[in-house]
Amino acid sequence: MVPLLTLETRKSVLDQFSFKGRTVLVTGAAGQIGLMSAAGFAELGANVVLSDIGGMRDKVEGYAGQLTQAYGNRCIALTADVTDPDSVAALMEGTVQAFGTLHAVHSNAGLSFPDDDGDMPAETWEKTMAINAKGMLLVNQAASRVMREHGHGGAIVNTASMSAHIINRRRDRERYEVAYPASKAAVMHLTKALAADYLQFGIRVNSISPGYVYSTTHERSAQDKLDWYMDCTPMKRFATAEEMTGAVLFLASDLASYATGIDLRIDGGYTMW
Ligand SMILES: NC(=O)c1ccc[n+]([C@@H]2O[C@H](COP(=O)([O-])OP(=O)(O)OC[C@H]3O[C@@H](n4cnc5c(N)ncnc54)[C@H](O)[C@@H]3O)[C@@H](O)[C@H]2O)c1
Numbered sequence: 001m002v003p004l005l006t007l008e009t010r011k012s013v014l015d016q017f018s019f020k021g022r023t024v025l026v027t028g029a030a031g032q033i034g035l036m037s038a039a040g041f042a043e044l045g046a047n048v049v050l051s052d053i054g055g056m057r058d059k060v061e062g063y064a065g066q067l068t069q070a071y072g073n074r075c076i077a078l079t080a081d082v083t084d085p086d087s088v089a090a091l092m093e094g095t096v097q098a099f100g101t102l103h104a105v106h107s108n109a110g111l112s113f114p115d116d117d118g119d120m121p122a123e124t125w126e127k128t129m130a131i132n133a134k135g136m137l138l139v140n141q142a143a144s145r146v147m148r149e150h151g152h153g154g155a156i157v158n159t160a161s162m163s164a165h166i167i168n169r170r171r172d173r174e175r176y177e178v179a180y181p182a183s184k185a186a187v188m189h190l191t192k193a194l195a196a197d198y199l200q201f202g203i204r205v206n207s208i209s210p211g212y213v214y215s216t217t218h219e220r221s222a223q224d225k226l227d228w229y230m231d232c233t234p235m236k237r238f239a240t241a242e243e244m245t246g247a248v249l250f251l252a253s254d255l256a257s258y259a260t261g262i263d264l265r266i267d268g269g270y271t272m273w
Pocket residue numbers: 027028029030031032033034051052053056080081082083108109110111112131135159160161162209210211212213214215216217
């Protein structure tokens with residue numbers, strides 16, 4: 001049994017929320033949610049690896065430079081395709097080369113395709129699953145290998161979606177997404193299965209499930225579609241990407257030391273009914 005705590009023996013919450021001296025990797029870091037969590041980790045003292053697909057190199061390099069300047073600790077950019085095991089392995093090698101090890105990961109790269117519905121071509125299913133589900137597995141596996149080899153455990157936070165829990169409402173006669181919600185349900189269950197398996201190595205694995213977060217894809221959407229999304233959300237608005245950051249930082253931090261295999265829904269109430 002552990003001794004009961006007193007005010008003298010309790011740990012500081014600020015210390016437990018600090019990432020000073022830690023290395024954190026964020027995938028999908030050129031996107032809104034990934035960039036905000038990378039900035040949050042940097043602000044809390046971490047050395048951050050901002051990773052995204054090759055075409056986003058300039059963006060992530062720019063962001064890494066800005067964060068290094070703002071917070072003093074080092075942030076670097078490494079590009080990788082999360083669907084490619086060699087590319088993910090090279091990402092881990094680059095991270096270890098730069099910072100010696102890896103303590104936490106926000107595995108966040110993911111997307112959906114416009115022709116995703118019940119009549120989608122098989123390639124749409126395959127592409128969605130490759131990025132959202134297989135990519136998540138590859139990053140979790142490769143990160144956990146580094147953590148195990150270096151003998152210090154760690155924390156992984158995966159980005160699932162409220163679509164892992166429900167099927168997003170559509171207006172009359174509109175088609176429903178099929179591959180995307182299936183892929184995100186896979187992320188959530190993969191998170192639980194890996195949490196069980198990696199527990200023995202001191203690695204916690206959790207997920208977040210965002211609702212509608214205003215991001216680059218929404219900038220190109222018609223206003224009536226955006227209005228519908230807001231209308232279906234009890235809070236009647238989009239989230240900003242930084243409203244996801246607290247959950248990611250919490251789950252990756254020592255404040256969440258007893259949390260593994262859980263999913264935090266941050267969806268403006270969408271899934272409560
Ligand atoms: N925005 C939302 O409403 C919302 C809601 C729920 C879940 N999510 C999830 O949140 C995560 C981040 O989304 P976002 O809103 O910031 O969108 P975003 O499109 O801005 O970011 C996603 C990033 O993933 C990267 N990416 C895509 N394929 C990749 C690959 N093969 N390898 C490496 N990187 C790749 C993209 O380049 C992009 O920068 C995604 O997993 C998404 O499914 C978003």
